[in-house]
Amino acid sequence: MSEAKSVGSFDYVIVGAGSAGCVLANRLTQDPSVKVLLLEAGGPDKYWWIHVPVGMPYLLGNKELDWCYQSEPEPYADNRVTPVPRGKTLGGSSSINAMCYIRGHSRDYDIWRQLGNVGWSWDDLLPYFKRIENHPRGGSHEAHGAGGELHVSDNNFRWEIIEAWKQAAIDYGIPETEDFNRGENEGVAYFQGTIRNGKRWSAAQAFLHPVMSRPNLRVITGAQAKGLVFAGKRVTGVEFWQGDELCSADASGEVILAAGAIGSPQLLQVSGVGPAHILQQQGIAVRHELPGVGENMQDHWQIRNTFKVENTVTMNQWALNPLRKYAMGAYYLATGKGPMASQPPQLCAFTRSDPGQDTPNLQYHVSPASSDRFGGPLHAHPGFSCGIAVVRPQSIGHTHIKSADPRVAPSILHNFLKEPEAQRVAIDAIRLTRRIVDGGPALKRFNPVEIYPGPKVNTDEEVLAYCRQTVLTVFHQSCSCKMGTDNDRMAVVDERLRVRGLEGLRVVDASIMPNVVSGNTNAPTMMIAEKGAEMIKADRKAGATRKAA
Ligand SMILES: Cc1cc2nc3c(=O)[nH]c(=O)nc-3n(C[C@H](O)[C@H](O)[C@H](O)COP(=O)(O)OP(=O)(O)OC[C@H]3O[C@@H](n4cnc5c(N)ncnc54)[C@H](O)[C@@H]3O)c2cc1C
Numbered sequence: 001m002s003e004a005k006s007v008g009s010f011d012y013v014i015v016g017a018g019s020a021g022c023v024l025a026n027r028l029t030q031d032p033s034v035k036v037l038l039l040e041a042g043g044p045d046k047y048w049w050i051h052v053p054v055g056m057p058y059l060l061g062n063k064e065l066d067w068c069y070q071s072e073p074e075p076y077a078d079n080r081v082t083p084v085p086r087g088k089t090l091g092g093s094s095s096i097n098a099m100c101y102i103r104g105h106s107r108d109y110d111i112w113r114q115l116g117n118v119g120w121s122w123d124d125l126l127p128y129f130k131r132i133e134n135h136p137r138g139g140s141h142e143a144h145g146a147g148g149e150l151h152v153s154d155n156n157f158r159w160e161i162i163e164a165w166k167q168a169a170i171d172y173g174i175p176e177t178e179d180f181n182r183g184e185n186e187g188v189a190y191f192q193g194t195i196r197n198g199k200r201w202s203a204a205q206a207f208l209h210p211v212m213s214r215p216n217l218r219v220i221t222g223a224q225a226k227g228l229v230f231a232g233k234r235v236t237g238v239e240f241w242q243g244d245e246l247c248s249a250d251a252s253g254e255v256i257l258a259a260g261a262i263g264s265p266q267l268l269q270v271s272g273v274g275p276a277h278i279l280q281q282q283g284i285a286v287r288h289e290l291p292g293v294g295e296n297m298q299d300h301w302q303i304r305n306t307f308k309v310e311n312t313v314t315m316n317q318w319a320l321n322p323l324r325k326y327a328m329g330a331y332y333l334a335t336g337k338g339p340m341a342s343q344p345p346q347l348c349a350f351t352r353s354d355p356g357q358d359t360p361n362l363q364y365h366v367s368p369a370s371s372d373r374f375g376g377p378l379h380a381h382p383g384f385s386c387g388i389a390v391v392r393p394q395s396i397g398h399t400h401i402k403s404a405d406p407r408v409a410p411s412i413l414h415n416f417l418k419e420p421e422a423q424r425v426a427i428d429a430i431r432l433t434r435r436i437v438d439g440g441p442a443l444k445r446f447n448p449v450e451i452y453p454g455p456k457v458n459t460d461e462e463v464l465a466y467c468r469q470t471v472l473t474v475f476h477q478s479c480s481c482k483m484g485t486d487n488d489r490m491a492v493v494d495e496r497l498r499v500r501g502l503e504g505l506r507v508v509d510a511s512i513m514p515n516v517v518s519g520n521t522n523a524p525t526m527m528i529a530e531k532g533a534e535m536i537k538a539d540r541k542a543g544a545t546r547k548a549a
Contacts (some may be wrong), residue, residue, distance in 0.1 A: 004239050004248035007220070010037040011253040012536070013238050015225045015267065017042075018092020019522050020509040020529035021258035022203035023132070026149070026210075027533035029217040034540075036217050037249050038208075039240055041224035041263075042088035045095050051199045052332070054340040057375060059096040060085045066096060069262060069409050071473075076395075076417040078468045084412050085475060086262055090221065091204030093260065094522050097475065098365075099200055099343040101152045101192040103129055104517030104524055105359050106183030112514050116485035117495045119531075122183055128530040129181075129523065132206075135192075143182040149206040150526060151196035157342045159368040160312045161384050164442045166190075166347055169364075171440030174351050185519060186360045188349040194522065195343065198336030203526060223247070226406060228255060228271040228505070230287060235505040253540065254504045258529070261477040261511040262399055265294035266410045268481070268492075269401040273502070282404045288501055292490035294410075296482050297397040298516040300363070300389040300474035301416045303426055303467045305433040305453070306370045307384055309446040314382040315339060315369035344369075345387065350518075353390075353428040362429050363389040363519060370451065374472055383451070386437075388429045389474040391518040394419040399480050416471045417464075426467040427460050476521040481511040496535045497528075508532035 012028050014021050017040035025038045047065060049055030059065050061083070069084035087093035106122035113121035130138075130145030136154055138146030169188040170176050177187025194201045211217060222242060229237040229248065237250040257264040268274055272287030274294060279286050318324045318339055332340040345365035353362050370383025397414040417423055430453060437448050453466040481499075484491025491500060493512050499505040510525045517524050 004246040007037070007218075007247050007249050009250040009252055010035045010218070011251070012256060013037045013039065013249050013251040014256045014258055015039050015238060016092060016257065016259035016263055016509065017090050017204065017208060017219065017221075018087060018258060018260055018509065019094040019203045019525040020532070022091060022094075022206070022208040023526050023529035024256060024258055024508060024533050025217060025219070026207040027530065028536065029211060029214045031537075032214070032216050034216060038217065038219045039223040039225055039238065039249070040090055040219065040221045042090070043221050045090040045202065045204050047089075050089070050091075050095050050202070052340055053099055053193070053195055053198070053200055053343050056096065056098060056344055060375060065089045067262070067409070069412055072411050072413045074414060074416050074471075076415060076468065077471050080469075082414075082472055084262070084473055084477065086260060086477075090208060090219075091202035093475070094194070094202040095200070095204060097522055098345060098520075099193045099195055100345065100348065100365070100520045101181070101194050101523055102185070102348070102519035103181045103527075104519040105185050107359050108515065108517040112483070115514050116487070117483055117514065119495060120483070125527060125531065126183075128527045128534075132526055132530050137179065143179070149210070150194065151201045151206065152192050153195050154192055155190040155342045155346060157337070157339060157346070159314065159346065161309060161314055161382070161446060162346050162366060162368050164446060165366050165384065165437075167442035168436050168440050169349050171442055172436045174349055174436075180348060180350065180519070185350045188347065188364075190346060191343060191348045193343045195341070198332065198341035224407065225259070225267055226270075227267065228273075230271075233288065233501065234503040251504065254506060254536065256532075256536070257505070257507045258509045260509050261297065261480045262410060262412065264507050264509055264511045265399055265480045266401055266406055268293045268499075268507075269410075270404055270406045273499070278400045282401055284404050290492055290500060292482060292492045294399045294480050295490060296479045297399050297412070297414070297477060298393060298395075298479040298513075299397070299414050300391050300393055300476045300516065301395070301414065301471050302365075302374075302387045302389050302474045303429060303471055304374065304388065305386045305430060305437070306451045307437065307448040308370065308379070308451050309382045309384060309448050312382055312446055314384060315367070316378040316381065316383055319369075319378055320380060350391075351432070353425045353432060360518065361390065361392045361425060362432070363391045364433075365389065372452075373470070386433050387474075388433065390422065390425055390429065391516075393516065394422045412477075414473065417468060423464055423467075426471070427463045430463050430467070476510075476516060478510040478513045478516045478521055481507045482514045483512045484514060496539065497532050506532065506536070
């Protein structure tokens with residue numbers, strides 16, 4: 001007999017109030033007869049800097065809001081242990097992310113469909129992207145929606161240096177695009193952001209806070225799931241800690257894991273669902289062997305060219321000069337506008353590391369700021385940086401439990417730069433940035449001087465060595481409970497996101513992607529949850545009809 005204190009019985013228990021969990025909680029409680037419990041390990045999203053778009057540096061590494069995971073020593077990145085931030089508050093990672101609104105390339109989803117996942121092609125999924133959106137181009141636009149909860153805005157702030165970079169990219173041959181989110185993403189433009197009236201528009205702001213008062217929704221924060229409760233092969237509930245107290249909740253319908261690409265496989269593994277050898281190493285009895293749980297973990301990785309410039313002012317000067325900083329803050333408080341109201345990377349470019357690439361494999365995140373390392377103190381001189389995300393990353397990693405206790409962080413390995421193809425792409429990407437910056441007249445008057453990798457780094461070996469020393473996550477961990485067909489023994493969920501071989505359990509979050517999409521993963525995850533909720537509702541209805549018959 002469990003000694004856990006019961007908090008009651010619900011139709012659905014959702015674990016994790018992140019990008020996916022907030023959408024699920026909203027949609028599943030639209031029917032007032034359906035009772036839902038949403039468990040979130042982190043606290044409420046009250047910290048001021050969550051809501052200020054430029055506030056990201058105050059969020060990463062903040063133990064109140066970030067799980068602050070670390071990778072294993074990465075064997076192809078000089079054995080460096082690299083940070084793996086993940087949101088731990090209402091809104092999950094959408095409350096600490098960079099707010100870049102990108103859907104990926106239509107081809108990404110068409111490949112998911114070609115792998116056998118019926119209902120997951122771009123054409124199938126576009127209606128879900130549109131339904132959740134309130135987009136500046138929405139309404140009659142074929143690719144965009146209006147009236148949805150997720151507010152998306154165009155970036156209206158202009159830095160001289162970023163305008164010049166954009167022109168340099170166009171001069172180089174990267175076409176200007178009006179919109180990255182129509183299926184074809186190639187081109188250069190300012191990011192669209194999940195920002196509303198100068199404030200972060202997280203999944204919690206969009207989907208959870210407006211429905212928190214629904215009587216059929218209970219949200220418990222500070223509630224870390226300990227494991228799943230089973231009756232044979234059926235999942236019947238969840239045990240969780242609230243503070244030090246062990247509690248339990250029954251799910252008469254389903255338990256839905258939305259704990260993210262690290263949290264969901266961890267919870268499955270500690271509950272005895274996963275690769276047998278990983279569970280046995282931690283003394284966990286195998287309840288249901290599923291070799292793919294925690295495997296196939298994918299992420300985009302980033303490398304960076306950083307430049308010093310002259311004859312202009314960048315964020316370095318605004319942030320380091322007390323008077324300017326004060327003026328920037330006062331302007332933001334008075335108007336909700338200015339440099340503090342837009343996301344840290346301003347400009348985006350999707351392009352190819354070489355013409356042989358079928359679709360764009362690089363995504364530039366260009367920022368009007370420079371530092372010696374990502375997130376480090378800004379330089380005193382004006383500068384800009386080009387974070388290059390490799391969006392078809394080749395490298396496959398994993399996440400495995402290191403203890404039967406889910407409070408112990410799991411092992412996370414990305415294998416950045418493992419494949420020769422990945423190494424080639426990294427070298428080509430650094431050189432491509434140099435060609436864009438040095439090529440045309442657009443940036444000349446700012447006299448850009450590359451600080452990193454710097455003029456002494458030239459040969460393939462030198463550039464690759466620099467990439468190994470500096471490569472980092474782009475924070476898009478995904479695919480660790482991948483969706484797939486009966487023919488794929490590594491598939492964890494089917495195309496209705498039901499965990500294979502078990503009843504009453506789904507995974508609905510970034511972990512179900514079969515392959516990571518070519519772009520930032522927040523919007524795709526919310527789309528997955530919108531579609532997931534629709535399938536859960538349809539299956540409930542079909543079940544009720546079957547029972548009545
Ligand atoms: C620093 C950073 C920057 C990023 N920038 C961007 C960007 O600009 N644009 C973009 O599109 N994407 C970005 N991303 C990625 C994007 O935010 C994520 O892919 C997306 O939010 C994942 O959603 P999810 O629902 O799968 O997981 P999450 O949003 O991470 O939610 C999982 C939730 O589950 C909770 N949880 C985990 N384990 C348990 C447990 N055992 N019990 C209870 N609760 C639990 C977590 O606390 C969390 O709230 C960024 C991510 C990070 C971390």
